[in-house]
Amino acid sequence: xxxxxxxxxxxxxxxxxxxxxxxxxxxxxxxxxxxxxxxxxxxxxxxxxxxxxxxxxxxxxxxxxxxxxxxxxxxxxxxxxxxxxxxxxxxxxxxxxxxxxxxxxxxxxxxxxxxxxxxxxxxxxxxxxxxxxxxxxxxxxxxxxxxxxx
Ligand code: HEC
Numbered sequence: 773x774x775x776x777x778x779x780x781x782x783x784x785x786x787x788x789x790x791x792x793x794x795x796x797x798x799x800x801x802x803x804x805x806x807x808x809x810x811x812x813x814x815x816x817x818x819x820x821x822x823x824x825x826x827x828x829x830x831x832x833x834x835x836x837x838x839x840x841x842x843x844x845x846x847x848x849x850x851x852x853x854x855x856x857x858x859x860x861x862x863x864x865x866x867x868x869x870x871x872x873x874x875x876x877x878x879x880x881x882x883x884x885x886x887x888x889x890x891x892x893x894x895x896x897x898x899x900x901x902x903x904x905x906x907x908x909x910x911x912x913x914x915x916x917x918x919x920x921x922x
Contacts, residue, residue: 799857806852807862813845817908820889823898824905832896839893845887850879863921875919882911 793831816838820827823835853875858864868875886910892904 784832796852796854796857800860802854802857803853803860803862803864805922809845809848811844813849816841816845819894820901820905821909824902825902830892835900835901836893836896839890842884846883849914864920865919868919875915878911878915878918882908885911902918 780787819828819838820842823830853864853868855869858866858869884915885904889901889904889908892900897903
């Protein structure tokens with residue numbers, strides 16, 4: 773029993789110390805994963821955008837549901853930028869790896885903004901949602917300008 777428990781523990785600690793890319797069999801899988809995660813996140817973010825821009829009616833519950841999805845998905849793409857995954861059909865710039873700290877900070881800025889958007893959505897106050905949406909959008913753009921190819 774004790775040996776099994778120790779072996780399990782050893783496995784867990786090895787897994788925890790592996791780079792995120794190791795969760796993917798091939799670099800292409802990581803690229804596909806992060807693009808899919810960005811795409812779904814952007815779809816739900818865009819649905820809030822339509823409300824903010826007055827192109828869709830304001831339904832507080834729907835905005836809240838969309839903000840929840842965005843908040844849940846926000847961290848996922850960044851688990852798929854391991855070393856060596858800047859290959860194939862990707863718009864990821866090499867700076868993601870050569871300026872890794874800056875990239876991480878940029879991702880964190882978005883994660884923080886998304887948490888504020890989620891909190892604003894929960895208030896049901898459209899003015900607060902508008903502000904938080906705008907702030908979040910800025911963090912998307914800042915990273916795309918610096919780290920995503922045209
Ligand atoms: C820290 C950097 C960073 C932040 C922040 C960021 N993105 Fe991106 N995004 C990227 C990179 C890099 C790619 C290119 C991924 C690739 O092609 O491998 C990308 C790709 C995308 C794509 C294209 C996915 C596809 O199908 O090819 C969409 C849509 C997108 N991002 C939306 C967003 C939205 C919306 C936000 C803000 C809520 C956001 N991104 C925030 C770095 C970021």
